[in-house]
Amino acid sequence: MNRLKSKMFILIILMLFFNNISLNNSVTGAEIINVKIDGSGDYTSIQNAVNAASEGSTIMIYNGTYSENLIINKSLIIKGEDKINTFINADRGIAFDIKSNDIEISGLTILNAD
Structure with a gap:
């Protein structure tokens, strides 16, 4: 027994x-979401990837120029493939409007941001 x-x-x-x-x-x-401007990733738009991401996910942005004004409303890790070749063109606007805590951004060059 x-x-x-x-x-x-x-x-x-x-x-x-x-x-x-x-x-x-x-x-x-948490997941890894790939953004590639040529269409071979999960998304071609960084904002669409942000919208689809779960809290704590990593968004990997591959080389290219992305013309976007981003609203980040959740905890994310956003990584560019290479700061020499990965650009966000804010077109004289705000590149990142951050509305959350625990955001980590690296490996990107920001262009034309106010």
């Missing part, structure tokens, strides 16, 4: 452990 109780206890602990791992992964929803 004690063996059965021990096995049941171990089974319950394992089920709780694996259920917790699965739940944590689905709650965070």
Whole structure:
């Protein structure tokens, strides 16, 4: 009888452990979204990628010039492939209107921003 109780206890602990791992992964929803101006990525627009991203996701922006004025309303990591060849042209507007905490932006060159 004690063996059965021990096995049941171990089974319950394992089920709780694996259920917790699965739940944590689905709650965070963090993903990597690729933005490529040539259409070979997930999106061609940075703003569309931001809109589709879950909290904590990484948006990888590949080389090119993106003419956008971005509104960032969630915690994200935004990375350019190469600051020498990855540009955001704000066209005399605001390049990033940040309305959230925990934003990390790197590897980009901003052009024509006010």
